[in-house]
């Protein structure tokens with residue numbers, strides 16, 4: 001159905017007369033009724049390739065494209081994006097940026113209006129889509145007031161309502177809670193299997209998508225491309241979901257792609273491993289870094305946070321999880337003093353953040369918001385890093401050093417607008433971490449990050465939490481269960497604005513089918529990370 005021939009994209013930088021070749025001679029086909037996953041390191045060119053298919057690159061981004069894009073055998077490479085929209089539905093990495101209307105219902109209808117569909121058809125499809133994505137209760141809502149995951153669902157719905165034959169999706173589950181992500185992927189698979197729709201989806205959280213994939217296309221950083229059966233492509237891929245890494249360690253062949261497959265092989269491995277590792281709990285500290293009591297925050301008449309109690313211990317990383325719209329971002333903003341409490345108290349490093357000046361606030365609390373671009377306002381990566389060093393009175397090069405740990409090798413002269421999603425997030429995280437404030441808040445900080453980058457971020461946060469004398473507390477709102485397994489000591493789960501569980505990570509995730517990481521599902525409570533398994537096997541060999 002879709003055929004890409006020799007796609008090469010060069011981004012020109014006129015001011016320096018240099019050019020970056022992002023994609024170099026990519027060939028790829030997507031058949032009718034096939035779901036192809038596009039994977040690869042942060043910044044390798046996945047979004048660029050999807051943009052080429054949708055007709056957005058190079059028209060909206062600049063750059064020079066060579067090669068051909070064929071749909072049903074006919075070249076569409078010269079066709080503008082809007083003329084491809086009857087067949088190709090595209091959802092970008094940052095859905096809110098693409099909204100063209102004000103309300104959920106209008107947005108769901110907009111694409112169909114553009115295609116000139118009759119009103120009764122539109123009406124019917126809007127209803128179907130609201131149900132399909134579980135967003136019926138949001139139908140009259142203003143798009144700007146939706147949570148990140150709610151926006152992502154609306155964006156996917158708006159495209160599904162046009163009934164495209166090819167869906168092109170850029171990290172479509174990055175803002176979705178684990179259950180919603182599974183539901184959306186199951187819906188897509190139904191469209192693929194029952195209606196012969198084709199899907200090309202770029203994703204970093206391979207543990208979520210690979211079980212649904214017919215084929216995997218891996219773009220490597222050296223420009224090589226591998227396309228094929230997911231288990232074969234992942235055999236020695238530099239990026240792999242935890243199950244695959246576990247399978248490699250244990251020597252399982254073929255590599256397991258689903259928890260079910262891995263569990264069948266697990267008994268022998270469990271026997272070799274013995275008891276799960278003991279996790280030291282940091283010593284309880286009398287002074288909490290963050291203390292929230294009976295916090296209520298409302299939007300109009302709706303209470304979004306209801307009597308929330310939260311204590312963050314210095315020296316710890318706490319994960320904040322919960323369904324889309326549960327109130328996680330609202331809580332983070334309240335800790336930064338930006339959402340006035342209707343009632344209750346908030347104390348951050350002993351003070352009420354709402355009473356601090358912006359400068360005092362920055363000195364106590366650093367927040368990486370859900371859309372990292374909000375923190376970036378200068379012309380180059382180098383200027384952003386230099387400004388962060390100055391603001392934090394840190395040594396020159398501090399911010400750049402942090403950035404290189406997360407996303408190495410970014411051109412310092414590049415405009416932050418032209419970074420890939422993961423690179424932009426890495427820059428925002430580096431800027432906030434440069435200030436080394438006593439309280440760090442991160443809202444969904446793994447979008448666009450590949451596995452090595454997530455591992456680097458986890459170890460950076462662990463180092464910052466453990467810094468002697470810093471008494472630092474870190475709170476990470478995320479849907480990324482594998483990241484939680486790597487980084488967190490404690491877990492707080494919100495539901496409908498209330499804390500429904502709070503405590504050390506191991507018991508809290510072990511009992512939850514939604515929040516348990518793959519290693520826990522395969523090996524049982526107490527095992528969280530592939531690294532723990534590797535360490536135990538290495539110790540066994542040493543004995």
Ligand SMILES: Nc1ncnc2c1ncn2[C@@H]1O[C@H](COP(=O)(O)OP(=O)(O)OP(=O)(O)O)[C@@H](O)[C@H]1O
Pocket residue numbers: 011012020022040041042043044045046047048049061062414418419420421422423448449
């Ligand atoms: N308009 C542009 N001008 C110059 N360089 C660009 C532009 N857009 C993207 N790039 C660069 O092209 C490379 C590929 O970006 P792209 O967004 O396609 O990566 P990606 O694989 O989707 O990344 P991520 O995993 O972070 O989403 C990156 O190095 C990025 O900095």
Ligand SMILES: Nc1ncnc2c1ncn2[C@@H]1O[C@H](COP(=O)(O)OP(=O)(O)OP(=O)(O)O)[C@@H](O)[C@H]1O
Pocket residue numbers: 145146147148149150175177299300302304322323324325326327328329330331
């Ligand atoms: N201005 C507003 N008016 C009405 N409701 C709002 C407004 N702002 C946020 N909300 C609602 O408050 C709830 C909590 O939003 P919040 O962004 O805190 O959720 P979240 O847990 O961070 O979600 P996600 O996981 O999707 O990012 C959501 O249901 C959201 O729709």
